[in-house]
Amino acid sequence: MQPKLLIQQIGRYWNVDRVLKLAFLVCILLTSTSLALSQKYFYYYNGEKQPLELNTNYVYLVVQSDIPDSNQLSALVDKDVQITKFSLDNSAQTLKAVGNYKASSEYWAELKLKSDMSSEEYLTYLKMLEAQESIKVATPYFKNQEEEKIGLSNYLYVKIKSKDDFSRLDKLAREMGVTIVGQNKFMPLWYTLKCTKDSKFNALETANRFYESGMFEHAEPDLMVDELPHTPNDPLYGDQWGLNNTGQYGGAGTDMQVEDAWEITKGSRDVIVAVLDHGFEMNHPELQGNTIGTGFDTESGTTPALVLGSHGTACAGIIGARDDNNTGISGVAPNVRLMSVSNSLAGTPNSRQKRADGINWAWQNGADVISNSWGSGVQYAIIDNAITNALNNGRGGLGTIILFSAGNGNGNVSYPANSNPDIIAVGAMSPCGERKSFTSCDGEGWGSDFGAQLDVVAPGVLISTTDRQGSAGYNNGVTIHPNLGGTLVANDYADQNHTVWFNGTSAACPMVAGVAALVLSVNPCLTHDEVEDIIEQSAQKVGGYAYVNTFGRPNGTWHNEMGYGLVNAEAAVQLAQQMLPDNGDFDLYAKDRPFDIGSEPNPDNGPMWISEDIWVRQNLDGGASHQNPEFKLFSPNGVYVKIRNKSSVTSDCANLSLYFSKASTGLVWPNHWINYALLAF
Structure with a gap:
């Protein structure tokens, strides 16, 4: 019945005032009914x-x-x-x-x-x-x-x-x-x-x-709800096609899916990536605050690390430059920490042993990942042994992740990338999703190495990254790029802290090192084999190549020029999360005083220097009694820690953070305890 007719019917028996009131009530009821229908779906x-x-x-x-x-x-x-x-x-x-x-x-x-x-x-x-x-x-x-x-x-x-x-x-x-x-x-x-x-x-x-x-x-x-990935406010981020390919340099929109991975993690402060290279500027505005310790110089066998060229600063920025600081670029893993290990990368006496020393020093001092953007025209067992040491003993026995650039000779994967199947050998990809070659769309006259030992590829041409400050770096004021018709391009920054065209598998290798760091940030319990498997299994089959099942390549389809394909940061991080152990309700602790029973705060006020769970050894010999540390140039002292579990639930995997400081009086936490190591067990 229509409202008007209803009013007329009722008007025969009620006075007009009552009819108007009833009409008003009917309107309210109809409006409420419409509102109720519009709110059929809701939540509280x-x-x-x-x-x-x-x-x-x-x-x-x-x-x-x-x-x-x-x-x-x-x-x-x-x-x-x-x-x-x-x-x-x-x-x-x-x-x-x-x-x-x-x-x-x-x-x-x-x-x-x-x-x-x-x-x-x-x-x-x-x-x-x-x-x-x-x-x-x-x-x-x-x-x-x-x-x-x-x-x-x-x-x-x-x-x-x-x-x-x-x-x-x-x-x-x-x-x-x-x-x-x-x-x-x-x-x-x-x-x-x-x-x-x-x-x-x-x-x-x-x-x-x-x-x-x-x-x-x-x-x-x-x-x-699909949240739009946050775009960093770094001015050169728009040039970083490897992280977000919007068609820069004629690209095809193919990238490493880093922005999606950032929705899960931008890295953990507990993950340390060593850059074995020229050494990098630890006071660089993009890197300071993301470094750990003072590093190691292989040329002198001492600390601190030096800056012996521009290559290392460029590689370090790709991995872990700070993001959202209104400066330059963003690293693939902007929240991880970087360790500098410097080497001349030159053919000098004892140079290969020095590089082996750099690998050994890095894993013994807590490196989870070691990025190596260098090669050698001659093979060396001493380097092989150092790599094996890191793979077998790093990260408390889980193994340090070792990455090497495949090489830029447009031929077979070079040494050391080809020396050990547990190394992640990284080739370079152009902005168009193809192997970087003499004919790829970027127009640069070099080619990424490829072949049987190639594992994955990553962006390796026209890469924006950090540069040495001042005029010492790659960008000394103006740059001419061959694919821009010889156009003179002014320096993007008056302070010359960045370069916009870092190239080679040298750039691709730290890209993947950053992804490995993201993987460990969500699951530090993974072995080096598991990290490699994750990166390979999750790679994108780009470029229109015929990826096929290949003997000796168990992690999916593979191609001679692209390996398993382009690294996919988001898929790798998700796969790492799926492999997290169920740690349950275990309760781990180490006695920091004789009568420590694992309660927090510790009620025991006795001296901490006689803990039976923390002791020093002058060598990494597994001894169970304390020794006073001694100053040595080449071999490290060791700190051993015993972990106890108060619970009846077995621990699958956990992290131990060990903070230490130079001996002195008046030490204040945390100001003086700046040295740090992380182990997974």
Whole structure:
């Protein structure tokens, strides 16, 4: 019945005043009904309903382990559907286990629908998908005033009001057919729950019912929004096509997916990358604050490291230049720390032994990764032995990650990159996604080495990076680039701290060293073999080459000119996260005083210099008694630390941070304890 007719009917019996009041009431009811319909989809935030609308262009799926890749899923769903995301679900890894829950092997995917659907057709399509045996969950996407694309996963978060309310959570979860996955390790009142094929409602509806029960402080669905990667404010970042290829230098948009990796990590201060090269300027505005210690000079066999040329500063910047400092560039891993090991890189007497010394010094002093942008025309067992030492003994036995540039001779991979299969041998790629060669799109007349020992490629031409300050570096005021028609290009910076055209596999090698550092930043428990496997398995098959299965290359398809392909920082970091061990509730400590029992703060006020868990040895001989350290030029003193576990839960992997200082009186923490080493065990 229309409102006007309703008023006329009622007017026969009521006076006009009453009719007007009733008309007003009817209008309110109609408006409320419209508002209710517009808020069919919503979630609660701080007690307020947050409205949502359906986005019928996307679908979220959870599929079981018999659909292990996007190709099989594509065959299962529809030829007119694009699979835009596909990944293993490892959500439980970050949570504290609750009860007997065991994570099953599942994959999640995002589908993009190519044809438009009405809301009714879209909801029917979701039901059709969920009816298939291999699909566990199919949930809708939404939009609101701020975001056009909001995905709904099968998870929700519930905060109980007190620790005694867990039984209420457990009871309602059982009634609703949802599973309690785990407890937040940092905020123990928060729990993560999971909707399955047996659940009565999806995660949005379930969260609303949990909140509306009044038993819980918060209940929120897991809504997924693609955050735009943050672009650093460094002025030369726009030139860094290897990190974000927007077509610079005629490129094809192919890059290392670094911005996406940064959404997960920009590196850890616990990860140390040694640059064995000319040495780098530790007071460079882009590098200072990201360095560790004073380094080592192989030419003199002493510390500190020196700056013997421009090459090392350029390599160091590619790995770990600071980001978002309104200066220059950003490194691949801008939060890691850099160790300088200087060598002349020249054919001088004893030069190869000095390089071996640099490798040994680096791993013995805590380097997790050693980047080597140099080669040798002659092979040396002394270098081979140093590399083997680092691979076998570095990082507390997990092995230091060793990377070498493949060489710039347009021929076979050069030495030492070709000397050991556990080395990551890195070739150079042009901005167009092809092997850097005499005919690649950049127009520079050299070629990256390739062949049987090549592992991966990375950007290696037209690379913007740090340069020695002043006129000593590559950029001494003006630069002419051959691909720019001989145009004279003025220096980008009056202080001459950067170069915009660093080239060679020398540039490609530190690119991959930065990715290795990102990998270790999310999972320090990995062995050197596992890091290499991750980098190779996750590489992108770019350039239109025919990558094929190759004997002796177990980590996927491979090509003679590209190895496993272009390094993919995001995929490598994600794969490293999936390999994290479940450390459980172990409780590790080392006695810093005789009666230390692992309580914090330590109630024992006795002297710390007689700890039975920390002792010094004059050589790395495994001795169990303390010796006073002695000054030596060539072999290090060693500090041994015993780790105890108070818990009955076995520790899979953990980090030990050891801080030390020169002996003196009046030492104050942390001012004087600037020396540092990290071991994983």
